[in-house]
Amino acid sequence: MRRLALLGLLILAAVLVQTWLFPRLLPVSWKPDLFLILVIYLAFFGPFFRGALFCFALGCLMDAFGGTVLGLYGLVFTVLFFTARVLIVHINIETTFPFYYMVALGTCLELILLAFFVIFFSPRGGGVWSLVTAGLFPQTGLNLLAAWALMQGNLVLRRHVGWAADLPGPSLEDSGI
């Protein structure tokens, strides 16, 4: 129950930061995709069935906050979750590096999936491709930066704050914090 409440608060904070704080702080229209980072986090450290459903719900929420057709991000995040789950079977998730690697990979995959679903399913989606190709590198950089900050926050919280000790995350021994 406490984990669920924590997750709800986390999502609310991500929504606020992404729709209100980032547009005011960042001088460009690119902003870190906190929801994507959450999806990768769930794929790494969350349960399979609930995690998948949660990612779909998170995507639908993103659609409502992003002005896209309802279900677009739901589909994209679900595909991302399963792809990440398949890939992480073969890697060691005890360290933080694979997480960052997957965030970068997830950003590229997200853009490809978005462009695919928008262009092939919508007659008016042609412009997305140019936007996606132009924004691939800045978006990946921003996402990596945000992922690093969030992961450091996760490690610090788990080490120093009692109630956050059971938050899922990489091994504390290898983190150096």
Next chain:
Amino acid sequence: MLDWFRKFRKIVFAAILLVAALLFYSYHLRYRDRTTLFEKTVLEFTAPLQKGADYFLQAVAGWWDGYLWLVSTGEENRLLKEENRRLRARLQELEEVALTNERLQRLLEFRDRMQLSALVAQVFAEDATSWFRTVIINKGSADGVEEGMPVMVAEGVVGRILRVAPHQSRVLLVTDPSSALAALVQKNRARGIIRGQGGFLTMEFTLRQKEIQVGDLIVTSGGGGVFPGGLPIGTVVRVGRPSYGLFQSVTVVPTADLFRMEEVLVLRREDK
């Protein structure tokens, strides 16, 4: 059978969820111009939070500007600086009022000039994604706002209403990749379709023999049934004429500053 299902339950679950997600998306794609109950609820419930956060930031910024930077000054200047602070705060307040007044005045003048019945709305939040260009305004169906209504500022076209909740609406900006509107070059009436490209616009399907130059103003043509004709959209910044083909490629920068908007005008349906 049960053993098979147990063995492959994750794969079966993933396949079912993916197909369901795809069907969910394609269903809503068909009704993309309608606002769903889910979207209305999300807009309605989170808007107060976003407005509250906006108010909080303004209050903190005001406090910081007006007081905090004076805390460390010496006692001998305290009275003078206190006076100075009050005056500066007052001046800033007045400047802000003057700027708001100026912006609203421009909007009202524009509305009178265009003889349009319009609603002034405030922008308070932006799109959660980096790939789509939408903003949220503080007027909704309770104020008479409907999906498809054009949105303007005095400088030019902003976009159209995409989703409507009772007290908030989402505006699809002209720079969004899914946005397209009929336009013409003001000078020679060359026609084309203005399409969003994220930060700028392109004018497509403009015949290559039409003479278009950098600096030309692009206005709405009135076709398409959303925007009235003659509203400024943007200025031409680049013209490319390929050696073959029917059309030329025209890059346009919006006349309105879509990155930093505070108030907008929603044009009512009867004015179309």
